[in-house]
Amino acid sequence: MEVEVRDMTFEGDSLVICNAIHSLTEAAPSVQNVVTGILKRIQDFRTFAYSHTERQGNAPTHVLAQHAVTWKTL
Numbered sequence: 001m002e003v004e005v006r007d008m009t010f011e012g013d014s015l016v017i018c019n020a021i022h023s024l025t026e027a028a029p030s031v032q033n034v035v036t037g038i039l040k041r042i043q044d045f046r047t048f049a050y051s052h053t054e055r056q057g058n059a060p061t062h063v064l065a066q067h068a069v070t071w072k073t074l
Helices: 015-021 032-044 055-073
Strands: 007-012 047-052
Touching (some): 015 032
Parallel strands (some): 007 047
């Protein structure tokens, strides 16, 4: 939001969360807070997409996130 990004595509490896966001299933109690938070935040975007990505296909994103956390702590 700080850099005024208005169109977002998110990917995640949790099919449970993806299905709950798309209202295909009811969110399990263990992830209800995550789904509720996502649904509240997407209202800030002009367009929004959330797709499921197999864990193996998400490896580059995971490495980038680890790098960002390491850089932030320096």
